[in-house]
Amino acid sequence: MNINSHTDTYVIKIHCSRCNEYLYKYRKRSNGALVKCHADRIMEDATRGDLKCPKCGREFARYKMIKNKPAQKIIRGRVYVKGHLKR
Numbered sequence: 001m002n003i004n005s006h007t008d009t010y011v012i013k014i015h016c017s018r019c020n021e022y023l024y025k026y027r028k029r030s031n032g033a034l035v036k037c038h039a040d041r042i043m044e045d046a047t048r049g050d051l052k053c054p055k056c057g058r059e060f061a062r063y064k065m066i067k068n069k070p071a072q073k074i075i076r077g078r079v080y081v082k083g084h085l086k087r
C-alpha cells in the first residue's frame with residue numbers, strides 16, 4: 001500500500017508540549033486527535049528514536065504493536081501538533 005496515494009492525509013509536525021522541541025514530521029490520516037503514530041508514516045524524525053524528547057528528555061510515547069506493525073502510542077498531553085497541511 002502506497003501511503004502517498006491517500007488524498008485524505010495531512011502532514012503535521014509533532015512537538016514536545018513541555019519545551020516545544022520539534023519531534024516528528026508525520027503523515028496523518030483524517031483530522032481526528034493524534035493518539036498513535038505508525039512508524040512507516042513518520043516522514044522525518046528529529047528524535048534519537050527512543051521516544052523521548054531530545055531536548056528535555058521527557059518520554060512522549062510508548063512502543064506498541066498494532067496489527068503486527070510497529071507503532072507508537074502517544075502519551076496524552078505530552079505533545080502538541082502543528083500544521084494540518086492538506087496534501
Ligand SMILES: [Zn+2]
Pocket residue numbers: 016017018019020021053054055056057058
Ligand atoms: Zn521537550
